[in-house]
Amino acid sequence: MATILIAEDEARISQFIESGLTAAGYSVSVASTGSEAIAMARSFEFDLMILDVGLPVIDGFSILKTLRGEGHQLAIIMLTARGSSMDTVRGLEGGANDYLSKPFRFDELLARVRLRLKDAAPSAxxxxxxxxxxxxxxxxxxxxxxxxxxxxxxxxxxxxxxxxxxxxxxxxxxxxxxxxxxxxxxxxxxxxxxxxxxxxxxxxxxxxxxxxxxxxxxx
The missing domain is CATH 1.10.10.10 (Winged helix-like DNA-binding domain superfamily/Winged helix DNA-binding domain)
Structure with a gap:
């Protein structure tokens, strides 16, 4: 069973994603602040993180930089209301595996989750x-x-x-x-x-x- 960490401060959105991913058969945990997201990613071996850019205290780009700098290889999908190409490029160049702008349809998010988990699976x-x-x-x-x-x-x-x-x-x-x-x-x-x-x-x-x-x- 793949394990997924949702880093999202809006309870309505995190609950919506958590419910859908749990129904799809994934084990899901939720962090509502940037510091909590980093601590959880360090403490447990997650397969994928859905990372909101606009987290309080520590934003998504900083979290991405921290985790990649520490060598964490979990797949990361950036999730944000920002739609500019500059933010997309910044996220992908910083080590994100994918980028999805709000508002989004859950079936699209689920498809991206499945694809990134498949990409991250050891080929050998x-x-x-x-x-x-x-x-x-x-x-x-x-x-x-x-x-x-x-x-x-x-x-x-x-x-x-x-x-x-x-x-x-x-x-x-x-x-x-x-x-x-x-x-x-x-x-x-x-x-x-x-x-x-x-x-x-x-x-x-x-x-x-x-x-x-x-x-x-x-x-």
């Missing part, structure tokens, strides 16, 4: 993810463990994708819940731990390490 991955003796096939939604094919449920598959896309990295329960289930983190929920146990039973307990107080890591 084809349909396979590999790490050690694990190989995951997106087409069949199966994982091969030391040459033996194992069937996964939808949630187990989502977890496996996250770990194979980020091998050797610690993924917190909050990150896994947001990316795989697409809901806000509930500290009282143990659903991530339950499905980690299910996945361990299928790929081997020793492959998924518990990092106390932090989360889990694919070794």
């Amino acid at each position: 991955s084809s349909d396979l993810l590999r790490h050690g003796d694990l190989e995951l096939d997106h087409r069949t939604r199966r994982i091969s463990v030391a040459g033996k094919t194992v069937d996964l449920s939808a949630r187990e598959f989502g977890l496996a994708v996250e770990f194979l896309q980020h091998p050797e990295q610690v993924l917190s329960r909050e990150q896994l819940l947001s990316r795989v289930w697409g809901v806000d983190f509930d500290p009282e929920s143990n659903i991530v731990d339950v499905y980690i146990r299910h996945l361990r039973a299928k790929i081997g307990r020793e492959r998924l390490e518990t990092v106390r107080g932090m989360g889990y890591r694919l070794k």
